[in-house]
Amino acid sequence: MSKLLPEFPWDRLEPYKATASAHPDGIVDLSVGTPVDPVPQLVQQALTDAADSPGYPTVWGTPALRDALVGWSRRRLGATGLTHRHVLPLVGSKELVASLPTQLGLGPGDRVAYPRLAYPTYEVGARLAGADHVVYDDPWELDPDGLRLLWLNSPSNPTGRVLTADELRRTVAWAREHGVLLVSDECYLELGWEAEPVSVLHPDVCGGSYDGLVAVHSLSKRSNLAGYRAAFLVGDPAVLGELLEIRKHGGFMVPAPVQAATVAALGDTAHVTEQRARYAARREALRGALEANGFRIEHSEASLYLWATRDEPCWDTVGDLAKHGVLVAPGEFYGDAGARFVRVAFTATDERVRAAVQRLGG
Numbered sequence: 565m566s567k568l569l570p571e572f573p574w575d576r577l578e579p580y581k582a583t584a585s586a587h588p589d590g591i592v593d594l595s596v597g598t599p600v601d602p603v604p605q606l607v608q609q610a611l612t613d614a615a616d617s618p619g620y621p622t623v624w625g626t627p628a629l630r631d632a633l634v635g636w637s638r639r640r641l642g643a644t645g646l647t648h649r650h651v652l653p654l655v656g657s658k659e660l661v662a663s664l665p666t667q668l669g670l671g672p673g674d675r676v677a678y679p680r681l682a683y684p685t686y687e688v689g690a691r692l693a694g695a696d697h698v699v700y701d702d703p704w705e706l707d708p709d710g711l712r713l714l715w716l717n718s719p720s721n722p723t724g725r726v727l728t729a730d731e732l733r734r735t736v737a738w739a740r741e742h743g744v745l746l747v748s749d750e751c752y753l754e755l756g757w758e759a760e761p762v763s764v765l766h767p768d769v770c771g772g773s774y775d776g777l778v779a780v781h782s783l784s785k786r787s788n789l790a791g792y793r794a795a796f797l798v799g800d801p802a803v804l805g806e807l808l809e810i811r812k813h814g815g816f817m818v819p820a821p822v823q824a825a826t827v828a829a830l831g832d833t834a835h836v837t838e839q840r841a842r843y844a845a846r847r848e849a850l851r852g853a854l855e856a857n858g859f860r861i862e863h864s865e866a867s868l869y870l871w872a873t874r875d876e877p878c879w880d881t882v883g884d885l886a887k888h889g890v891l892v893a894p895g896e897f898y899g900d901a902g903a904r905f906v907r908v909a910f911t912a913t914d915e916r917v918r919a920a921v922q923r924l925g926g
């Protein structure tokens with residue numbers, strides 16, 4: 565089965581990681597976007613308060629969790645008219661991205677589309693289902709024949725690009741016209757810097773109807789919960805109902821303490837504001853240092869990354885920065901169109917970001 569998949573991209577970075585780690589003051593790892601700041605205290609407390617959970621949790625989650633998912637989606641996404649049937653918990657969103665085409669019953673002859681520069685797991689999901697995959701620049705230019713699943717990702721990993729409400733509206737209309745399920749990965753929605761990301765579920769975009777629309781959300785980045793595996797879907801009850809049945813058979817259960825922690829995290833915005841301020845400062849510092857070092861930054865108006873180029877092959881940039889003890893991700897990981905870019909994550913501690921800035925001579 566693994567033969568269906570490309571080489572695990574991060575393995576190719578290992579030699580550069582070894583070079584960067586040999587720096588006398590240690591590596592500054594800006595390659596993987598993994599949170600490094602503490603899990604908010606109130607979330608830790610909710611987790612430990614629920615530690616005595618001997619029984620099986622349910623795939624649909626507790627009523628309290630579903631209330632929290634509906635409430636947050638109403639407040640933060642502006643989605644109207646949601647009920648428990650419009651939400652479904654996930655064991656982190658990566659498992660869903662990788663298994664959605666299979667869980668939807670897609671297979672040979674079906675097509676899955678995703679952006680030309682994208683999180684690699686969209687392709688993995690299509691491959692695992694034995695479906696075909698196709699990339700797009702503008703989704704409404706796609707050939708709808710056999711297209712069963714259209715992924716959007718705004719804010720984008722890796723480019724940080726944010727789709728406007730107009731672009732979203734046009735894509736929703738196109739997908740509905742052609743009967744294509746549109747799934748919008750919005751896991752960076754709360755991390756807009758120079759743009760305010762809009763959800764595909766906002767009434768200005770979807771017209772208040774969730775037909776054929778699903779949004780993916782995650783607490784990994786928003787609440788430093790990548791280690792807990794906490795995410796969820798919001799949208800079309802017909803699609804979510806079908807997924808719930810399949811996922812019950814498959815045992816895709818969020819552990820009960822994590823469900824409780826999710827309720828606490830979604831009920832609080834103070835920690836999100838605090839975390840955003842940390843990232844904003846790191847982003848500014850790294851951006852200044854990269855630009856002073858001859859880099860051009862494209863897009864990057866949201867998410868946890870700077871999409872940077874020195875107009876040279878990405879592996880040259882990766883190699884050069886590794887010699888300075890700084891590890892970044894080659895743009896090629898996200899598609900051929902990224903071959904002259906690197907993705908610089910600002911998920912490192914303030915101390916490590918200062919070290920990177922110093923090494924870049926910013």
Ligand SMILES: Cc1ncc(COP(=O)(O)O)c(C=O)c1O
Nearest residue numbers: 656657658683721751782784795
């Ligand atoms: C675009 C995108 N979607 C989904 C994920 C998966 O996040 P998680 O599984 O932590 O929810 C990531 C993680 O980096 C991502 O960048």
